[in-house]
Amino acid sequence: MLVGQRPPLACRPSPPQGGRLRFHQCAAPIADFVCPTHHLIVEIDGSHHGSPEQMADDERRTAHLQSRGYTILRFWNDDVIRDIDGVCQHIVTAAAETEEILQ
Template sequence: MTHYPVPAKNRGNARKMRKAMTDAELKLWNEIRAHRLMGLAFKRQMPIAGYIVDFACPNKKLIIELDGSQHARAAASTSDATRTAKLGALGWTILRFWNDDVIRNIDNVCQHIVIAAGLGNAEAPAPAREEAFP
């Protein structure tokens, strides 16, 4: 696994974010933590290349981002695209889900994650908002 230098400020922010998870983050974390989702190992609020991603599966180079309504605004959308491009250039695949999708349809979200990790059947994909493949 590639290691990226993590500034102390980012490490501290990630620690704080782990303690203050949103409802959607907590719901997804309860589904994917401790290898519960097809044996995949996820980390939460993981610093990568200057960013703190919501969830990452380093073995599959898969990042999951959960977005609230503020991400629909133009400025946030541009920032998200830049972030996705930078992480994608490092070989990561980024899946973005709306918080509401996680709250209302966690099974479909999990199915999409499994498919993106190459462990599931691609016949019934979940509604991911954005994917960036290297």
């Protein structure tokens, strides 16, 4: 899966407590995917995010979004391609944790 593509069905499971985990795609450069009900943002980064300039931009953007109450998850494109199940499990776990914090 590359930036700009919808997450596969495997990444849209129901969270552990029976709620729905829905992602909404946002216009770049704000975020790749946002789940507003869980205050969760998923960023899927390509290799250009490894440059010092882009890393600094990503840190600023992450700090801004965190200041607005969002949890930010970042995955490399390669991780999504090689281990989609692990990425999805990480997202579901983070959604459950943010749900606990929000209650």
